[in-house]
Structures are given as C-alpha cells and as structure tokens.
Amino acid sequence: MHEFALAQAVVAEVEKIVEKGYRVEKLRIYLGELQSVDREVFEQYVSMMLREVQENVDVEYVDEEAEFSCRVCGYKWSLSELELDEDEREAIHFLPEAVYSYVKCPRCSSRDYAIERGRGVRISIEYSE
Numbered sequence: 391m392h393e394f395a396l397a398q399a400v401v402a403e404v405e406k407i408v409e410k411g412y413r414v415e416k417l418r419i420y421l422g423e424l425q426s427v428d429r430e431v432f433e434q435y436v437s438m439m440l441r442e443v444q445e446n447v448d449v450e451y452v453d454e455e456a457e458f459s460c461r462v463c464g465y466k467w468s469l470s471e472l473e474l475d476e477d478e479r480e481a482i483h484f485l486p487e488a489v490y491s492y493v494k495c496p497r498c499s500s501r502d503y504a505i506e507r508g509r510g511v512r513i514s515i516e517y518s519e
C-alpha cells in the first residue's frame with residue numbers, strides 16, 4: 391500500500407514532464423536509509439506504472455545514506471559513523487521516528503538534531519525535447 395502510493399507519487403512527476411511534450415531519458419530514485427520501503431514491490435510498481443506514461447525510461451535506484459545535523463553544535467554525521475547494534479539498526483529502519491531514542495550527537499550528545507537526508511524518497515529526472 392505504502393509502496394503503491396510512493397510509486398504513484400514518483401510516476402506522477404514523470405507524467406508532468408511527459409505531458410509538457412518532453413521525453414524523459416533518465417529517472418533516478420534515491421531511497422533513504424531510514425525509509426522502510428519494500429524495494430522489490432516498489433520497483434515492480436514503478437516499472438508497471440511508468441510503462442503507461444512512456445516506454446523505455448532508464449531507471450536507476452540509488453541508496454541514500456542518512457545524514458544528521460546537530461542543532462546545538464552544528465556537527466553533521468551519518469548512521470554508519472555510529473556504533474549501533476543490530477537490534478537498534480532494525481528498529482530504526484522499521485520506524486524512522488525511533489531514531490531519536492537511539493541516536494544522539496556523537497560530539498555533544500544532544501538529541502536535538504535534524505535528519506537532513508535519508509528519510510524519504512526523492513527523485514531526479516533528466517529529459518530532452
């Protein structure tokens with residue numbers, strides 16, 4: 391369900407460009423590390439829906455690492471820098487909000503930080519006339 395809605399949102403962006411008379415050459419889909427998407431299901435929906443919009447779109451899936459920035463000291467870090475055990479990692483993937491109970495700033499230990507990247511799905515589209 392979640393994957394279906396996400397795929398719809400992605401393909402809707404492609405459709406907007408196609409409707410303006412452009413040809414979409416490449417679609418890059420960045421999947422955030424903290425996003426709990428069933429990748430296989432999602433990819434199936436995307437390719438199924440894309441075919442309805444335009445043939446032969448080159449799709450690339452990119453894993454995007456989560457990135458945090460501390461509101462107190464300004465430090466930026468990624469999930470791979472932290473020493474989380476397996477259980478914590480699983481919990482974070484399952485429920486992104488849980489990140490605040492496991493992760494704190496590696497420099498000043500504050501829990502007041504922003505998730506800059508890796509939370510959702512974003513896309514970039516290359517197209518031509």
Ligand SMILES: [Zn+2]
Binds near residue numbers: 460
């Ligand atoms: Zn800090």
